[in-house]
Amino acid sequence: MITVDKHYIDGAWVAGQGGKPFPIMNPATEAQFGTVTLGSAADVDHAVAAATRAFASFSLSSKAERLGYLRALQKALEDRTDDMGRAISQEMGAPMTLARNAQAGCGPRHAAAYIAALEAHEEEYTLPNGDIIRKEPIGVCGLITPWNWPINQIAQKVMPALAAGATCVLKPSEHTPLSAVIFAECVHEAGYPAGVFNLVFGDGADVGSAMSRHPDVAMMSFTGSTRAGAMVSRDSSESVKRVALELGGKSANLVFADADLETVVPASVTRCFLNTGQGCNAPTRMLVERSCYDKVVDLARQTAEAQVVDDPAKEGSHIGPLFDEMQFNRVQSMIQLGIDEGARLLAGGLGRPEGLAKGWFAKPTIFADVNNDMRIAREEIFGPVLSIIPFETEEDAIRIANDSDYGLAAYVQTGSAARAQRVANQLRAGVVAINGQGAAYGSPFGGFKLSGNGREGGAFGLEEYLEVKVMPSIDAMAEAGRFTTA
Template sequence: MSVPGKRQFFIGGAWVDPAQPQDLSVLNPATEEPIAVISMGSPADVDRAVAAAKAAFPGYARTTRQERIELLESIRAVYARRIDEFASIMTEEMGAPATLSRNSQAAVGIGHLDGFLEALKQMPFREVLDNGDTILREPIGVCGLITPWNWPINQIVLKVLPALAAGCTMVLKPSELTPLDAMLYAEVLHEAGVPAGVFNLVNGEGPVVGAALSCHPDVAMMSFTGSTRGGTAVARDAAGTVKRVALELGGKSPNLIFADTDVEEAVARGVRHCFQNTGQSCNAPTRMLVERAVYDAALEVAKAAGAAQAVGDPALPGDHIGPLVSQLQFDRVQELIAAGIEEGATLLVGGLGKPTGFNIGYYARPTIFADVTNDMRIAQEEVFGPVLAMIPFEDEQEAIRIANDTPYGLAAYIQTGDDARADRVAAQLRAGMVHVNATDIGWGSPFGGYKLSGNGREGGRFGIEDFLEIKAISKP
């Protein structure tokens, strides 16, 4: 089988060879077969990319708001024309089923862009305070962007677009597991007219390319999405040069189901949501907290919903789930399923091993544990797979206590028929986003969390603000 090469990096407006070739095969997680060969970068490649971004910064930083609006509109047009290419690539390189790839994974490239466009049109880059001083919001400089494999285009656009809107230049290091969509996005940006050097891309490993970016004296800001462990490494590396660091990290999001809601619908929906993207979402509702009065009924609904969850070939359309992204991720999920069994949780659905009929590919069994206590590993650690932990609670205050008893604080979900309760509980949950009764935040709203889930916010005005410095000017 002939495997296409994608060994070059995008630096200074052109595809260039790496300083030293170091091949890595990109695997299709459904077949375990290589679909491309990329090159892994080195600190020398980072130096070259940062130099290009530094040289481009003075000119791009002086562009007008209208020029940047027109640039984003151009990107939107090119991306929309090529959106099916993105969907196909993400199905191949990360195993997202075709329907999810097209309707969600690729579609966010349009939705987030629209949110940034509206924010850019209204952004107060210059304002006068009541005391007479003038406030300027200016681009921070060269930015290092590190993105993950689970929602690859989602995280790329949540970093690249606000940096462009703010007037920054950048170097992107995408996940080495899913680099092909990032390389396609580089083509889109180039075709849309992003000036040479404003956007640069270097593939590679976090401890090599990511660390070189984080330590680089000419990089003013690091924006990282990934594991909490990876985020702390970026923060440590950036500390020596006192960079701004924005982190979007892990989650262990609670889904609070009260007896005064449609329990059957809420539980079935919660199971499907947890399993979406094969559970590989940082904001997935992976802890289902159910009021004791309806807990037994909820278990029956969850068992039926879990058993009904289909697993299938990601190349096919449908509402099935695909494989996990890699052997490493499969092993991690298996380890935590085993821990749930060993710690005494009730295995309601699924368990260890692969689903029947799936000997090839990193497929895991959709798994639900009941009677989980919040001190178990499956309740505290981010599994990042199709694994749900169900926990009963007695009353509202216990629900809030359990929900907040986590090192993370990304998202939380509330299912209730009482609006006053929804407001009351939402105000007490230590999470950056609270979703009530199957709602989601809109394009342009801030995405991010509390505690070990990170700092900073992505999306719309709040996302652009992360890439801006504030200058106060006083004069007579």
């Protein structure tokens, strides 16, 4: 039985001040294999105090110093890739190949992107009017990350904060503490000064709220549900914090008849099922041109029926379980809702896949003949469930795609470069992928509408943790004799 009973505060692993035990569960076996001790508001106070002290000196560190720390962190994460992959697979159910290559592997790749962004970053420059602009770290940052891509989101928040010269307190998901422990160990190995990075385990109601309400926290960055993001914003409003939110999605995937259907349809279905559908930018609404609708439906059905669901401890391209019982039950209820709403069940359905009687495994499910007013087309399900919606014209497709409370990502499949450009320009989403090609590391990630505000990744992610200061040019004033001494 694994025990995680300390927080990382002020450069050391320390016992908490209060808090309660929380089980660490294996989604594939439904068995508890560890315990994490959750923190309290007192632990948040301790961590924020450490971060505040560290900010006084770390905020004055040079770009070269911060680049050195980032490079050391990148190396430490590379060295721990296998350990990180095993932890993620065990605690949230990602199959080992995905957990190691995509989940754990994203840490070093994000580090490389932030190193490039910091190298290119101008900390001070002159405006055309002669005034000086300085970019300075915002202060102590509270960072709250989810369970579904744990290291991806930790890296997307911690790395730009530290690259900017800010300090931080991280609250990872209480469901995925093991990967967070390894990340903290990598930060420690990289040699960051004590107090620059702090980690407090806890839930949203206690630790998350204490961070959002803390008067000495200058900024909150949150990834999770839209409902929880709104709560972070409300808690943060009393102290007028900056708040960056990366929230939910219900991403549309527009499939036109001139696309290479035999290639893009299976790839689109597979992309929807990636990480067992537990991705905020998953293409869960497939909008299909009427003239190729029957062919696309058949290709999608074949892909779903061929999708293997298996033990996450195994290597391979299969998908694993949903991450906990609550999520399993929600996905089951949404599948039942789709049936009740009159959508045509094309593949999958209720219950576990054959041969998997234990574990929170769900059947890869596709509904056809969906209309965009159905709840399965409007609500984020966060499971391997795809809705296929027909459209008549290009204008109709754009209208349906944009008829959503969310605007995180969108996907376009077409053989026409002109159409790809025209359609992508009209989609109300923060990220648009075309014919399977999405954004690279270092590009901004974030959405419109209820999908949040702010951006993560590269130079745009770095800017989130910086304040802008303007002042007159001291050199110009000295040349004009505005000072009595040098």
